[in-house]
Amino acid sequence: MVFKLQFGLVGDIFSVNIILASASPRRKQLLEAIIKDFDIVASCIDESEIKAETPILFAVKAAVAKARDVALKYKNSIVIGADTIVILDGKILGKPKSKEEAISMLESLSNTTHDVVTGLAVINSDGLNEQSGYEVAKVTMKELSREEILEYVKSGSPMDKAGSYGVQEIKDKFVKKIEGDYNNIVGLPVNLLIRFLSSLTGNQQSVD
Numbered sequence: 001m002v003f004k005l006q007f008g009l010v011g012d013i014f015s016v017n018i019i020l021a022s023a024s025p026r027r028k029q030l031l032e033a034i035i036k037d038f039d040i041v042a043s044c045i046d047e048s049e050i051k052a053e054t055p056i057l058f059a060v061k062a063a064v065a066k067a068r069d070v071a072l073k074y075k076n077s078i079v080i081g082a083d084t085i086v087i088l089d090g091k092i093l094g095k096p097k098s099k100e101e102a103i104s105m106l107e108s109l110s111n112t113t114h115d116v117v118t119g120l121a122v123i124n125s126d127g128l129n130e131q132s133g134y135e136v137a138k139v140t141m142k143e144l145s146r147e148e149i150l151e152y153v154k155s156g157s158p159m160d161k162a163g164s165y166g167v168q169e170i171k172d173k174f175v176k177k178i179e180g181d182y183n184n185i186v187g188l189p190v191n192l193l194i195r196f197l198s199s200l201t202g203n204q205q206s207v208d
Contacts, residue, residue, distance in 0.1 A: 068128075085119075
């Protein structure tokens with residue numbers, strides 16, 4: 001199902017520009033499954049400046065900050081912001097700053113169950129009305145050998161991903177079990193996004 005978003009008074013319908021406030025190719029691919037046309041405008045938010053009492057609240061705050069940053073610059077738009085984090089033993093595992101850190105993260109995730117949280121925010125830039133929340137999924141990793149970890153890190157793939165892995169790349173090899181929304185682990189909880197878009201626009205229309 002592909003969604004076409006419109007709003008306005010009866011007999012005076014205006015199209016809404018959709019903006020994804022993320023340069024993630026994985027989020028772009030997931031959004032393309034439900035929205036035909038949208039723009040990509042990466043936010044300029046420095047996540048290191050975001051303070052939150054819990055990891056989940058951090059993910060939501062980061063998503064809201066990204067969406068607001070872009071919404072302030074583009075009128076007549078619906079802006080989508082998202083932030084995905086990996087949580088192990090109550091601590092956030094973000095994107096690795098070096099190959100050594102990526103190796104360390106993957107070693108810590110080996111043979112454990114951790115949470116993957118994506119904070120999501122959707123904002124109507126004309127009124128700055130917004131919907132925000134989060135989705136949580138659990139991932140159980142197999143026991144990873146040192147050789148498997150080094151080979152994956154050597155590929156360079158972990159370097160732009162929270163927790164140093166992309167589930168779509170290592171699912172069969174590294175992952176033992178997934179509980180929850182797979183799309184959330186990839187980086188965009190699509191079902192939650194559809195609910196937010198429906199609530200925010202008030203008169204969603206769908207087209208095949």
